[in-house]
Amino acid sequence: MIEIRNLSKTFDGKQVLQGIDLVIEKGDIYGLVGVSGAGKSTLLRCINGLESFDSGDLIVDSVQINRLSNKELRYFRSGIGMIFQQFSLLERKTVYENILFPLKCFKSKMNNVDQRIREVLELVELSDKINMLPRQLSGGQKQRVAIARALIMNPKILLCDEATSALDPNITQSILELLKKINRELGITIVVVTHQMSVVKGICNKMGVLSSGKLKAAGNAQEIFLNTPEILDDFMGEENYRDGTSDQKKIKLEIIQRSGENDDILSRLAIETGVKFELVWGGLSKYSDSIAGALMIRVHEEEYSRIEDYLDKHRVEWRKL
Structure with a gap:
């Protein structure tokens, strides 16, 4: 066109x-x-x-x-x-x-x-x-x-x-x-x-x-928001903290389409795993016909596997940065 x-x-x-x-x-x-x-x-x-x-x-x-x-x-x-x-x-x-x-x-x-x-x-x-x-x-x-x-x-x-x-x-x-x-x-x-x-x-x-x-x-559009290229982060005025201590790993959660099971994912993640983590940036937004978003959390090295197991078990799409 x-x-x-x-x-x-x-x-x-x-x-x-x-x-x-x-x-x-x-x-x-x-x-x-x-x-x-x-x-x-x-x-x-x-x-x-x-x-x-x-x-x-x-x-x-x-x-x-x-x-x-x-x-x-x-x-x-x-x-x-x-x-x-x-x-x-x-x-x-x-x-x-x-x-x-x-x-x-x-x-x-x-x-x-x-x-x-x-x-x-x-x-x-x-x-x-x-x-x-x-x-x-x-x-x-x-x-x-x-x-x-x-x-x-x-x-x-x-x-x-x-x-x-x-x-x-x-x-x-x-x-x-x-x-x-x-x-x-x-x-x-x-x-x-x-x-x-x-x-x-x-x-x-x-x-x-x-x-x-x-x-x-x-x-x-969804992929650009989920991947949050630096130029878009700057435009949106979001602080994207990419540093961190050496004993921490960062996980980027890409929630492409939520079901009821994925509501309040961070609260459930903290409660059900008992892992303390830091929310670095992100949020969920309504797109044309679905809800999607990207969340970045920072966890200590020794807690990483518990987070990974939980996300896989609950079929949350994610990736490690």
Whole structure:
């Protein structure tokens, strides 16, 4: 669906993207994360042709976009939806007119336009707001209108640039559920730029971590969180103590999918083995359809075998560092 090969870009003499290699497959919900200035929004804008780049290749749905003419690029953009942090609605236009706006811009000759607008409004659960103005809507409702507007052209790809950053946690969760519904029911590939780990954990099946214009990690989201590469540890603000005394061993527990038996694993581990250990870092989080996490504990050498036997007996996936 989206293939990026050795892509680089400079801006005012500064390298903002360097040697990016990335593949986003059809049906993915792909998260691009990193601190401010990492290059994630620039990369997103390269994908829909709003930003040019200096070298490399960017192929979207078999189209090499750096070879398109201006006219071809305009047509190409009509097949990609975009959602922004600040909603970008026309304040003097109704919800209906805001959703209609892209059709006018691209001079689309879509049949049954009125029916299509009502369909996307029903999808985002705003059918009763069709004649309201943006000032009459809450922040979450405004973002739903923006999503409906992005869907009106039947895009194959939906790009979200910090789409939930301006929303409170409860509303953010409802928007994430809506995006999952869109991905599931319409088969739309979604690329999410965010600095919120809760967003990535909530909906993304794959992710890429950007730092200073370079791609530091990419792949399955759960595996990246479980393996906690240093760049992700730094971004999340977690202290990852990798030192320790010579008579201690560190065990990393990778709980990929918990059953009821694995609830409160640390409490049960301490109680049932009688081993005293130190929790170095980690936690469990809810991912899209399961619970997963990574925990690192430190134990004394002579206690190690008891921990190992317990983990194997209870079928907890783990590994030693």
